[in-house]
Amino acid sequence: MLIKSLKSDWAAAAGASSRVPLYHQLYSSLKRGITSGEIECGEQMPTEQQLSEALDISRITAKRAMDELANDGLIARQRGKGSYVTYKYSPEPVKAPLLGLLENLEDMGKHSLVKVISVEQLMPPEHVRLTLNLEKNQEATKIVRTRYDEEGNVFAFYVSWTLAYLKGFTKRKVERQTRLSIIKENGISISKVEQTLGAENADEFVANLLNVANNAALLQLRRQHYDQDGNVVDVLVGLYNPKLFQYGMVLDH
Amino acid sequence: MLIKSLKSDWAAAAGASSRVPLYHQLYSSLKRGITSGEIECGEQMPTEQQLSEALDISRITAKRAMDELANDGLIARQRGKGSYVTYKYSPEPVKAPLLGLLENLEDMGKHSLVKVISVEQLMPPEHVRLTLNLEKNQEATKIVRTRYDEEGNVFAFYVSWTLAYLKGFTKRKVERQTRLSIIKENGISISKVEQTLGAENADEFVANLLNVANNAALLQLRRQHYDQDGNVVDVLVGLYNPKLFQYGMVLDH
DNA sequence: CACTATTTGTCCGTATGTATG
DNA sequence: TCATACATACGGACAAATAGT
Numbered sequence: 091m092l093i094k095s096l097k098s099d100w101a102a103a104a105g106a107s108s109r110v111p112l113y114h115q116l117y118s119s120l121k122r123g124i125t126s127g128e129i130e131c132g133e134q135m136p137t138e139q140q141l142s143e144a145l146d147i148s149r150i151t152a153k154r155a156m157d158e159l160a161n162d163g164l165i166a167r168q169r170g171k172g173s174y175v176t177y178k179y180s181p182e183p184v185k186a187p188l189l190g191l192l193e194n195l196e197d198m199g200k201h202s203l204v205k206v207i208s209v210e211q212l213m214p215p216e217h218v219r220l221t222l223n224l225e226k227n228q229e230a231t232k233i234v235r236t237r238y239d240e241e242g243n244v245f246a247f248y249v250s251w252t253l254a255y256l257k258g259f260t261k262r263k264v265e266r267q268t269r270l271s272i273i274k275e276n277g278i279s280i281s282k283v284e285q286t287l288g289a290e291n292a293d294e295f296v297a298n299l300l301n302v303a304n305n306a307a308l309l310q311l312r313r314q315h316y317d318q319d320g321n322v323v324d325v326l327v328g329l330y331n332p333k334l335f336q337y338g339m340v341l342d343h
Numbered sequence: 344m345l346i347k348s349l350k351s352d353w354a355a356a357a358g359a360s361s362r363v364p365l366y367h368q369l370y371s372s373l374k375r376g377i378t379s380g381e382i383e384c385g386e387q388m389p390t391e392q393q394l395s396e397a398l399d400i401s402r403i404t405a406k407r408a409m410d411e412l413a414n415d416g417l418i419a420r421q422r423g424k425g426s427y428v429t430y431k432y433s434p435e436p437v438k439a440p441l442l443g444l445l446e447n448l449e450d451m452g453k454h455s456l457v458k459v460i461s462v463e464q465l466m467p468p469e470h471v472r473l474t475l476n477l478e479k480n481q482e483a484t485k486i487v488r489t490r491y492d493e494e495g496n497v498f499a500f501y502v503s504w505t506l507a508y509l510k511g512f513t514k515r516k517v518e519r520q521t522r523l524s525i526i527k528e529n530g531i532s533i534s535k536v537e538q539t540l541g542a543e544n545a546d547e548f549v550a551n552l553l554n555v556a557n558n559a560a561l562l563q564l565r566r567q568h569y570d571q572d573g574n575v576v577d578v579l580v581g582l583y584n585p586k587l588f589q590y591g592m593v594l595d596h
Numbered sequence: 597c598a599c600t601a602t603t604t605g606t607c608c609g610t611a612t613g614t615a616t617g
Numbered sequence: 618t619c620a621t622a623c624a625t626a627c628g629g630a631c632a633a634a635t636a637g638t
Contacts, residue, residue, distance in 0.1 A: 114362045148616055208351030215380035217434035283594040288585035289542040289560035294371045307542035307560035332541035341536040401627045422604040423635035
């Protein structure tokens with residue numbers, strides 16, 4: 091049953107931050123269920139009564155959550171009949187390009203869009219400072235951004251630190267071209283890229299941006315760009331929603 | 344200045360979900376700055392006054408956010424003096440000891456040990472049945488095992504399903520050789536291996552085995568082995584503790 | 597020693613939002 | 618729909634600790 095899977099999502103969300111209004115927590119949980127395809131198009135939603143009993147909330151709270159879903163056009167409500175999902179889920183996750191060549195990295199940029207949250211010159215935290223080989227009071231360019239597909243689903247969150255003498259990292263440019271190409275415009279040719287794939291729990295901030303449950307498992311990508319002399323010119327941490335983006339590869343024999 | 348980076352963070356968070364209380368949004372932003380190491384241990388936090396003016400909120404709201412940080416033990420507050428970060432950021436608790444080149448899967452087997460939990464002939468769940476191209480009542484070989492290093496640290500958990508006509512999957516053999524070599528002993532030559540890397544939260548069972556917190560983020564590996572005719576003969580899901588194992592790779596030019 | 601500026605702690609009153617029965 | 622209770626957010630006011638002049 092749907093209610094069952096909702097309950098666990100509910101418990102997790104409630105435990106994590108009880109400060110979000112109940113009706114909005116429920117709205118988020120249901121919305122996630124619909125947009126992730128767990129509740130299919132045409133399927134009947136739980137009734138206000140069911141929600142109210144299953145989650146131990148008042149019927150009005152359940153109603154408000156459902157009303158907001160209807161307002162978003164995700165469900166259609168009909169008195170005496172019930173609420174039905176109208177949102178059509180398209181299942182194909184964005185697959186990462188096959189790995190192995192630098193050029194493939196740039197491919198991804200062509201199939202998705204970037205929203206820049208901030209571009210700043212700042213003193214980096216110590217661990218970044220050390221890998222970039224900077225002095226104590228030197229600054230670097232910090233870029234925070236998200237990546238989303240054609241339908242507006244945000245599937246990635248990035249924080250990157252780049253050596254400050256590399257210019258041209260304006261908000262507008264970063265949204266239009268890859269960071270790699272901006273680095274090249276500075277006359278730097280990248281000789282090597284090192285990547286590590288791991289996993290990380292979503293904190294509140296990232297969970298909000300990626301529209302996933304608090305503490306959800308995210309695919310973590312750490313990447314370092316090296317110039318011709320072997321110096322690190324750029325470090326990046328990317329977090330991906332694994333339901334929308336996974337790293338795929340084929341090993342031939 | 345710290346305030347500067349906070350402001351952009353602030354604008355993004357506010358836009359994302361305006362239903363989260365102001366003080367809690369601020370709390371999250373500040374917490375993120377501290378736990379990510381951007382504000383270092385011992386450093387002075389912005390004063391309530393500064394926050395209130397910079398973000399255009401009341402001092403009480405700023406105060407509440409700071410109080411919650413103090414309550415979490417992330418900062419220490421002192422009247423007349425200010426608030427200071429007490430949280431000590433440890434950059435990378437454990438570097439992954441096993442950096443696997445994607446190409447050589449079998450290498451891993453040489454530097455670690457396997458403990459087999461179970462080997463059974465069972466009816467697979469539907470999604471496995473479909474990828475293995477089996478009929479409704481056909482069985483397959485299910486193998487559950489963990490992998491640990493020389494010091495006994497369990498860093499991986501595997502569940503695999505193999506076509507039943509492949510023989511030789513005894514508990515003892517699986518612990519001593521790779522599954523790939525056992526498949527080869529059956530006269531099958533693997534033409535292709537497809538892999539996908541994602542992430543998944545640890546359930547109670549896996550959390551216990553891998554000795555991580557419940558719900559911890561794990562690196563998820565899905566792998567399919569194809570024979571010469573292009574049939575899938577084996578599907579595997581592996582879960583890795585990202586503090587002990589990450590996937591590393593180098594992209595050359 | 598007072599005097600002052602800074603910064604946090606505490607309290608009040610008010611308005612709005614949230615959640616219940 | 619109404620009444621009730623609690624949380625959030627604001628502005629203002631004052632007290633108390635700290636540090637410097």
